[in-house]
Amino acid sequence: MTEKRSVELYLTLLESGSEKKRDIRLVVVGKKGAGKTSLIKRLFGEDNTDVTSTNGIEIHKIKCKAKSNDGIWNKLDGNYEETETHARLLKEYEEKLQNKGTIDEPVESNIAIKDKTPETSFDESKKSGTVYKQPKIIKSLVTTESQVEPPVNTESQAEPPVTTESQVEPPVTSQQRNQSLEHATRDIETMLKFNVDLHDKEEYATLLLWDFAGDEEFYHTHQTFLSPDAIYIVVTKLNEADDKKAKDLFQLWMDSIHCYSRLEEDINKSDASKRTSYDLNPPVVIVGTWKDALVCDVEEIDDACRENILKYTDNISEDELGHIRQEYFISNTEDDPSVFQQIRENILNLARKMKTWNKAYPLKFIQLEKQLQEKKKVLPIISFQEIQKIAFDSPQPLNDEELRLFLEFHHEIRALVHFKDLPSYIILDTQWLSNAFRCIVTAKKFRDISIRNIKKWDVLYSRGKLYSEVLDDVFRKENNFSKHKGHILNVMEKFDIIIRPIISDRDGADQTLCYYVPCMIKSEPEYDIYEMFSVTENTCTKSTWLCYQFRFLPPHLMNHLIASLSRKYTVAEFITKEQKRQVALFRDSAVFELQKTTKLTKLHVMKCPNLIQIQVWQFGKEREGGLFKFIDEFVTEEIVNYKHKI
Incomplete structure (x- = not known):
C-alpha cells in the first residue's frame, strides 16, 4: 500500500465512518447535608473522609465498562480525555487497514502500540532502558515530511466560504485537497505518539457526573445545566421525612426534573421495548441516606426506610412518579462496597435504555472534538466564527449543518454549552460557566467580598439587589471571567437567574443598580x-x-x-x-x-x-x-x- 493511499484511507474513514457513542450524564442533586458528596466518594470506591461542602457544581469524567458489569468507575484526569479521543479513531483506522490486507501481503498495523516484547532503545540520545518495539510499517503508513507536497501559503487567501442551507457547496480545489492531506498526515503522526491499547476489545462508556451543591442559593442556577438526556440521582435524608423544608426541597427537585420530561416523544419511539407503559424520562433514582440514623429494630429497618421515602413522595403527582426507577436506602458510613457496586451496575443498565445510548456518531466529528480539547486547555469559551473556522480547516471539513448537529449533540449532554438564542459563543468548559455563576450567586459561607463595598454585598444577600460595584468586585477578582462578562450575564438573564428591572427615573434612584437576583431575595413583604x-x-x-x-x-x-x-x-x-x-x-x-x-x-x-x-x-x-x-x-x-x- 502506498503512503498516499494510507492517508486517503484515513480521510475516507473520517468522511463515511461512524462509531457508537455511549455517553452517560449523571446528575446528583439534593438538600445540603444529605450526603451527596459522601455518596459520590463511595461510588468512586474512595474512602468517605475529608468531605467538604460542594461550592456550585463539580463535574467529574468517569470511564466504566459497558460490556461486562464489573461495578468499577474510574475517575479520569484531563490527560486521559485526549488519549481516549485518539483511541476512538485509531481503533477504526487499524480495522480498516487490516481489512485492506491480503493473504500474500498482509498489512502490519503500526498502531499496535503496546507490543509487550521489550528491547533496548537504539536511540543513543535517550537514556538506556526498555521501550515498546517501533512498529515496522510506520513509514509506509504516514506520509513523511519529504513526501508531503510543499504547503501553500494561505495567509493572503480569503477565508473559505462556509456552506449554508441556501448555498451550494463549492468544488474541492487541489489546494484544499493538499491541505487535507497535510492535516491528515499530522493527525496520524500525533495519534501515534499516544500509548493506546488497541487490543482491549471491551466496550466502555464515558460517564459525566455532575455534583450539584445543596445550598439553597444555588438552586436557580442549576436549571442551566438540567437536560432531558440525563439520569438523576435525588439524594434525601431518611431521618428528615417529617421536616417540611426537606420535603419542599425534594418536591422542588422532582418538579425541576419533570420540566424536562419526554412523554410524547417516548410514546412515539419505535424502540418501545426499552420502556414500560409507566416509565417517564428522564429517569430518577432516589437514594435515601442516613439509614443508620433511624431509630428502629434491625429487622424493621427496610420497612421504616420505605415508609419515610413514601412521606417525601406524598405530594408528588402521578406523572412525576413515573420518573422514578429505583430507590436505595443506604448509610454512607456503614454499608459495605457491594451496596454501591449494585447502584453503579443499575445506573449502567438504566443508561442502556436511554435514547442517546449507542447513537451513531460520525467519525469526522472526533477531529473537531480533538481540536476543541486543545482549545479548552487555554480558552474555556470561543466565538462561533472561530469554531466555524476550526471545523472548516479540519482534514474533512464540516459544513454548517454538520456543525449544527455537532453542537446540538454535545449541548444535549452538556459536554459544551451553546444556546441557539445566544449563538455568538460556545462554552467549551462547563465547569468554567458554573464557576462564573458561583462568583455572583454563591452561598454566604463561600463569599469573598471587598470591605469597601460590604454594605452593597449585604444588600445582595438580604434583598437580592446586585449593584455594579459588586459586579466589579466579582469580575476584578476573576480575570478569566472579565473578558466574557457580557456573555455570562446574558446566559444568566436567559435563565432569569438575574433580572434587569426598569426602575423609577426619579432623583436619587439607585443609579448603580444593575440587576435583581430572585433566588437571593430572602425576605417576604414586611407587612x-x-x-x-x-x-x-x-x-x-x-x-x-x-x-x-x-x-x-x-x-x-x-x-x-x-x-x-x-x-x-x-x-x-x-x-x-x-x-x-x-x-x-x-x-x-x-x-x-x-x-x-x-x-x-x-x-x-x-x-x-x-x-x-x-x-x-x-x-x-x-x-x-x-x-x-x-x-x-x-x-x-x-x-x-x-x-x-x-
Whole structure:
C-alpha cells in the first residue's frame, strides 16, 4: 500500500465512518447535608473522609465498562480525555487497514502500540532502558515530511466560504485537497505518539457526573445545566421525612426534573421495548441516606426506610412518579462496597435504555472534538466564527449543518454549552460557566467580598439587589471571567437567574443598580402588600383576580414571568416603615407600574400553589377599562414561551 493511499484511507474513514457513542450524564442533586458528596466518594470506591461542602457544581469524567458489569468507575484526569479521543479513531483506522490486507501481503498495523516484547532503545540520545518495539510499517503508513507536497501559503487567501442551507457547496480545489492531506498526515503522526491499547476489545462508556451543591442559593442556577438526556440521582435524608423544608426541597427537585420530561416523544419511539407503559424520562433514582440514623429494630429497618421515602413522595403527582426507577436506602458510613457496586451496575443498565445510548456518531466529528480539547486547555469559551473556522480547516471539513448537529449533540449532554438564542459563543468548559455563576450567586459561607463595598454585598444577600460595584468586585477578582462578562450575564438573564428591572427615573434612584437576583431575595413583604400601597376601598378599585391554574407549575416559571414583566414595566416602589424607598419585588410576588407617568394603575402578580394570579389596581377618579386583555395576552405568551425555553 502506498503512503498516499494510507492517508486517503484515513480521510475516507473520517468522511463515511461512524462509531457508537455511549455517553452517560449523571446528575446528583439534593438538600445540603444529605450526603451527596459522601455518596459520590463511595461510588468512586474512595474512602468517605475529608468531605467538604460542594461550592456550585463539580463535574467529574468517569470511564466504566459497558460490556461486562464489573461495578468499577474510574475517575479520569484531563490527560486521559485526549488519549481516549485518539483511541476512538485509531481503533477504526487499524480495522480498516487490516481489512485492506491480503493473504500474500498482509498489512502490519503500526498502531499496535503496546507490543509487550521489550528491547533496548537504539536511540543513543535517550537514556538506556526498555521501550515498546517501533512498529515496522510506520513509514509506509504516514506520509513523511519529504513526501508531503510543499504547503501553500494561505495567509493572503480569503477565508473559505462556509456552506449554508441556501448555498451550494463549492468544488474541492487541489489546494484544499493538499491541505487535507497535510492535516491528515499530522493527525496520524500525533495519534501515534499516544500509548493506546488497541487490543482491549471491551466496550466502555464515558460517564459525566455532575455534583450539584445543596445550598439553597444555588438552586436557580442549576436549571442551566438540567437536560432531558440525563439520569438523576435525588439524594434525601431518611431521618428528615417529617421536616417540611426537606420535603419542599425534594418536591422542588422532582418538579425541576419533570420540566424536562419526554412523554410524547417516548410514546412515539419505535424502540418501545426499552420502556414500560409507566416509565417517564428522564429517569430518577432516589437514594435515601442516613439509614443508620433511624431509630428502629434491625429487622424493621427496610420497612421504616420505605415508609419515610413514601412521606417525601406524598405530594408528588402521578406523572412525576413515573420518573422514578429505583430507590436505595443506604448509610454512607456503614454499608459495605457491594451496596454501591449494585447502584453503579443499575445506573449502567438504566443508561442502556436511554435514547442517546449507542447513537451513531460520525467519525469526522472526533477531529473537531480533538481540536476543541486543545482549545479548552487555554480558552474555556470561543466565538462561533472561530469554531466555524476550526471545523472548516479540519482534514474533512464540516459544513454548517454538520456543525449544527455537532453542537446540538454535545449541548444535549452538556459536554459544551451553546444556546441557539445566544449563538455568538460556545462554552467549551462547563465547569468554567458554573464557576462564573458561583462568583455572583454563591452561598454566604463561600463569599469573598471587598470591605469597601460590604454594605452593597449585604444588600445582595438580604434583598437580592446586585449593584455594579459588586459586579466589579466579582469580575476584578476573576480575570478569566472579565473578558466574557457580557456573555455570562446574558446566559444568566436567559435563565432569569438575574433580572434587569426598569426602575423609577426619579432623583436619587439607585443609579448603580444593575440587576435583581430572585433566588437571593430572602425576605417576604414586611407587612400586608395592600397596606404598603394604601390599597383601600376608598382609594383604589381592585379588579377580580385573573388566575392561571396549572396541573403542574414549573418551579422557575414565576421567576421567568417576573423577569419578563420587569423588562416591560417599571417595578413599583413603596415607603418602608423606616421611611426608605424600596422596590416591590419579592420572592413570589411583585408590583409593577402600568402607567409610568401617573403611577395610578398598578399590576400585582402573586404565586400560589399551582396558581399564578394577577390583579389590577386603579387609583384616582378616572378608571381605565380593557386592561386585562393586553395583560392576559402578555402573560399567556410568556407562559407559552417558557415551555419552549426549557
